[in-house]
Amino acid sequence: MALKLDSLLITLLTLTTLIIHSAQCSDIIPETLTNWWKPIKHLKDPKVEEIGKLFVTTYNALKNKSLEYESVIQGETQVVVAGVKYRLTTSAKEEGVSRNFVVIYFQHPVTRTGKFTYLRHLPN
Ligand SMILES: *[C@@H]1O[C@H](CO)[C@@H](O)[C@H](O)[C@H]1NC(C)=O
Numbered sequence: 001m002a003l004k005l006d007s008l009l010i011t012l013l014t015l016t017t018l019i020i021h022s023a024q025c026s027d028i029i030p031e032t033l034t035n036w037w038k039p040i041k042h043l044k045d046p047k048v049e050e051i052g053k054l055f056v057t058t059y060n061a062l063k064n065k066s067l068e069y070e071s072v073i074q075g076e077t078q079v080v081v082a083g084v085k086y087r088l089t090t091s092a093k094e095e096g097v098s099r100n101f102v103v104i105y106f107q108h109p110v111t112r113t114g115k116f117t118y119l120r121h122l123p124n
Pocket of ligand 1 (some may be wrong): 050
């Protein structure tokens with residue numbers, strides 16, 4: 001009897017572990033996926049460069065500056081409920097000196113319109 005109970009317990013434990021494990025693999029991941037920054041592999045993708053350039057023109061217009069776009073040197077995307085967020089480290093020249101800016105751009109999936117929601121200068 002004791003032996004039977006033990007093996008029942010082990011079976012239960014195993015089952016519980018399996019359930020927790022599969023819950024982690026199927027139920028929990030889709031939710032965390034929406035909060036997951038995924039690296040952009042092709043930083044030269046026109047879609048990505050377009051946002052980097054748009055940042056420079058937007059920044060220049062807002063701050064009366066004359067940054068010159070250089071490149072996007074790092075980027076991640078995040079799928080959110082209403083669209084896609086791009087987090088890009090964009091290099092641009094300010095008065096001949098390269099500077100890096102981290103920006104977050106939120107893009108609506110259908111209209112393809114978007115806006116910058118975050119900007120940070122990286123120290124030189
Ligand atoms: C913008 O910057 C230029 C050059 O630095 C300056 O001559 C001009 O007065 C500025 N314009 C405004 C609206 O601040």
